[in-house]
Amino acid sequence: MPSDPLLSVRDLRVAFGGVEAVRGVSFAVRPGEVLALVGESGAGKSLTARSVLNMAPHDASVTGSVLLRGAPVTPADWGRSVAFVPQDALSALSPVHRVGAQLALAVRSVQGVPKREARARAEEALEQVGIPGDRLDAFPHEFSGGMRQRAVIAMATVNEPDLIVADEPTTALDPGMRAQVLTALAERRDATGASLVLVTHDLDAVREHADRTAVMYAGRLVEYGPTDRILARPRSPYTAALLASVPAGDTPRKSRLPALPGRPPAPGGIPPGCAFAPRCAHPTARCRTELPAPRPLDGSEVACHLDVLESV
Numbered sequence: 001m002p003s004d005p006l007l008s009v010r011d012l013r014v015a016f017g018g019v020e021a022v023r024g025v026s027f028a029v030r031p032g033e034v035l036a037l038v039g040e041s042g043a044g045k046s047l048t049a050r051s052v053l054n055m056a057p058h059d060a061s062v063t064g065s066v067l068l069r070g071a072p073v074t075p076a077d078w079g080r081s082v083a084f085v086p087q088d089a090l091s092a093l094s095p096v097h098r099v100g101a102q103l104a105l106a107v108r109s110v111q112g113v114p115k116r117e118a119r120a121r122a123e124e125a126l127e128q129v130g131i132p133g134d135r136l137d138a139f140p141h142e143f144s145g146g147m148r149q150r151a152v153i154a155m156a157t158v159n160e161p162d163l164i165v166a167d168e169p170t171t172a173l174d175p176g177m178r179a180q181v182l183t184a185l186a187e188r189r190d191a192t193g194a195s196l197v198l199v200t201h202d203l204d205a206v207r208e209h210a211d212r213t214a215v216m217y218a219g220r221l222v223e224y225g226p227t228d229r230i231l232a233r234p235r236s237p238y239t240a241a242l243l244a245s246v247p248a249g250d251t252p253r254k255s256r257l258p259a260l261p262g263r264p265p266a267p268g269g270i271p272p273g274c275a276f277a278p279r280c281a282h283p284t285a286r287c288r289t290e291l292p293a294p295r296p297l298d299g300s301e302v303a304c305h306l307d308v309l310e311s312v
């Protein structure tokens with residue numbers, strides 16, 4: 001029997017100056033589950049992820065319901081029950097403080113332990129992500145990009161949060177470092193039992209790590225369900241086109257989304273009806289006027305008017 005969700009997101013909408021960039025997104029994450037958020041750049045993935053943690057930009061208007069164990073997420077949860085791993089590790093680390101001191105501060109601020117104990121815990125946390133403990137007194141600029149991102153993962157998981165949100169944590173890294181960072185993230189998530197929302201363009205990461213996948217387009221979920229089902233038999237023309245844009249057997253570096261013809265609409269220029277209609281291989285007159293509501297289809301939830309998708 002599925003457990004109650006750890007995170008429940010209902011009709012999340014994020015707007016800037018009255019223009020919605022996230023347009024009614026709903027999903028749930030169970031304890032220990034990994035949910036991948038995928039889609040082309042500008043789909044609203046990162047904004048959704050940040051809004052889930054109550055980290056949307058100050059000028060954003062956010063509505064809808066986001067509940068972690070039944071309660072809204074507040075800044076007091078940051079670094080405790082929820083943690084954020086950004087794309088750019090330098091934005092999460094102070095350049096003027098030693099990595100170990102930053103880790104120890106994170107431990108002390110939540111656990112209230114003595115300095116010596118916090119330092120020992122910081123050293124352990126570094127070693128858990130594959131960084132020798134004797135690098136504790138290094139500054140962030142003395143680490144490689146992959147080490148910095150692993151240090152951020154150590155910082156995010158050192159207080160054993162219930163939920164980690166990772167926003168394209170490997171985008172800036174080369175393939176070797178990317179694998180190391182994803183392995184460190186997966187190992188720490190396994191060890192702590194945390195749930196993970198992984199925003200990514202990397203299909204290999206989705207295939208390898210995500211229990212469920214949510215595909216976003218123009219601020220909405222177009223398909224949401226078990227990863228193996230979505231990757232093997234997508235039901236939305238958008239998901240199918242996105243997957244088809246990745247050549248079979250391609251190298252990890254090339255198996256990154258997207259390479260679809262055309263461009264997604266900007267938030268202020270979303271057409272009526274289905275936003276994907278101008279690029280879709282199967283549009284009907286209905287698609288151009290009626291917004292497709294999410295509905296259950298083959299074990300997933302699909303927002304599309306088509307009942308059967310034969311080909312893309």
Ligand code: SF4
Pocket residue numbers: 236237238274275276277278280281282283284287292303304305306
């Ligand atoms: S609703 Fe219509 S336009 Fe949109 S993805 Fe489905 S078939 Fe294509």
